[in-house]
Amino acid sequence: MIQILAFYLFAIVVVASAAMTILARNPVHSVLWLILAFFNAAGLMVLAGAEFIAMLLVIVYVGAVAVLFLFVVMMLDIDFAELRAGVMRYAAVGLALAIALAAEIVIAVGAWQAGGIQLGRRIAPVDGAKPNIEALGELLYTRYLFVFEAAGFVLLVAMIGAIVLTHRKRGDVHKQNINRQINRRQKDATRNMKPPVGQGVEL
Missing domain, CATH: 1.20.120.1200 (NADH-ubiquinone/plastoquinone oxidoreductase chain 6, subunit NuoJ)
Incomplete structure (x- = not known):
């Protein structure tokens, strides 16, 4: 019960x-x-x-x-502060x-x-006297060995695909040039512009 x-x-x-x-x-x-x-x-x-x-x-x-x-x-x-205030509430x-x-x-x-x-009913017949971990390991590495290896292979392919999609080169995205940023001179970092009145800002 x-x-x-x-x-x-x-x-x-x-x-x-x-x-x-x-x-x-x-x-x-x-x-x-x-x-x-x-x-x-x-x-x-x-x-x-x-x-x-x-x-x-x-x-x-x-x-x-x-x-x-x-x-x-x-x-x-x-x-x-708001989070701590709502603790007592x-x-x-x-x-x-x-x-x-x-x-x-x-x-x-x-x-x-x-x-x-x-x-x-059980998915796979196991000896009831065996501990749970021992029975699980015996099934995974004997009867379902190829399925277990296939699942690992699928996860490996998914991981490689995620890495490839993350590191692919895109034409519309400019890559960061760290050396150029470090070697930039101070006078090239900012420009003092004096735009005339009514003509807007030069981009």
Whole structure:
């Protein structure tokens, strides 16, 4: 019973937080909603018996999103005084979300100890006595080896394509000449113009 309750709880929160990630106007709030979606998706993976994928979601994705959050704060023009002023206004909402996350963790641990959800069918047959990580590695490097290598090749081609598109030469864009900028004399940097009245500015 607790497994079904945890599944519906995590699934509803994942869908709701994903929707709020798109609908939130503040990019900082959008990143926080995305982190909440990742945590609840990790809870779903725990219920499905994939503890390794759940840890990857928490460690890799949430860690990467935290770095993204840092860059968003650094690059955007955010008024920190206004941001600090709104902390107390949303303190009750933040406390409620913290309590909800703590309750979800307790429910997830209870559902995991109860045995998780029995899936209707497996994608690939594995020995139930093997640990999750060992079974995943055996499937990836035996039965799905060529598919795994093809996925890596596709990612490599995508990376090379992104580099080629970034460094291609365009005729309408002038390349920066650093030596010319450094060797420029001071008198060539600015010009003192005295345009006559009514004739505009010479470009």
